Amino acid sequence: MSPADLVLFEEDFRSLREILRRLRQESGASVVLLVDKNGQRITSVGDVEALDMTALASLTAGNVAATDGLARILGEREFSVLLHEGEKENIHVSIVAQRVILVVIFGDRSSLGLVRLRVRQAGAELERTFAEITQRMDREPVLHSGFEPLLAEITDEDIDRLFSE
């Protein structure tokens, strides 16, 4: 596996969602989500039904990728925080553990100062969680083969059938 790979298990998800849930509650945000830098949503909490989360994840990752390019031009490693201010809604985007994007959507029930403070605290917790996941992956690589049976069972016919539905 490449260094960018990340394998998350159920207990990891529970920990991540608990951190996001607390962040949302303490910051008064409407939605908090984690996106990987390739544009895949990892998990989210809050009023997600009203939003196109797939598009949101993809655009956020594009936004971060473009900003990474800007940072390189200036000789920075990254710009770790992005902020978009609207009339009613705002988006706070930050990079966690250099690989995951933390997105907080908040309105006038909250304030930028509060979001910043809570994001800093949650960011530190997320960093610790991802560090533990990475350490576990180094320590117990055999666990990752749990994925194999699903893929090994897929036949050519299964794939052909996909498009005949």
Next chain:
Amino acid sequence: MAFVDFSAREIHCKIVYYGPGLGGKTKNLQYLHERTAPSRRGQLISLATPNERTLFFDFLPLDVGSLRGFQTRLHLYTVPGQVFYDAARRAILRGVDGIVFVADSQEARLAANFESIRNLEKNLREQGYEIADVPYVLQLNKRDLPSAMPADELARRLVIKGEPALEATAATGAGVFETMKAIARLVLLDLRKRRTPSGFSRATAAS
């Protein structure tokens, strides 16, 4: 980087349409968007200039059905074809699972096709991939134009690793679905072949 969510029972794959400027990459996605039932596709997002040239990317999530009980979702992206948008192209290749190279069949664009393939190889390498290892399909687009080169000659010159070469006219939709299916097939076969996936999740709660 394919992403498998065990709780939501979904497989997500990232496919990038690459190729020279004005070659028809966006047209491919527009046609797929038009001709797919709304329940099986998301929004088509186009980050384009005011004169409709791709500035950053187009994005279309497409649901292609159930694979052993796992809903299979393709995340289709295009890159901006114009030479000077190289940084954007590199960024979009991040985590790619499969590539469609949309070649412009016109003889006058042959050099642009070659340059774009070389650029793809370079940008993939910078992202830690070798093109030999990445699922890859060649689409010979604009077959309807009188200035199009013979398909077999064009394929002979552009095929780089024995990949499928499909003829298409994205403006009318000919060959567009066939191309998408060909790359989806290669990506899923590649996923099966890998001893471990690039990334996957086992969420306890769908979100």
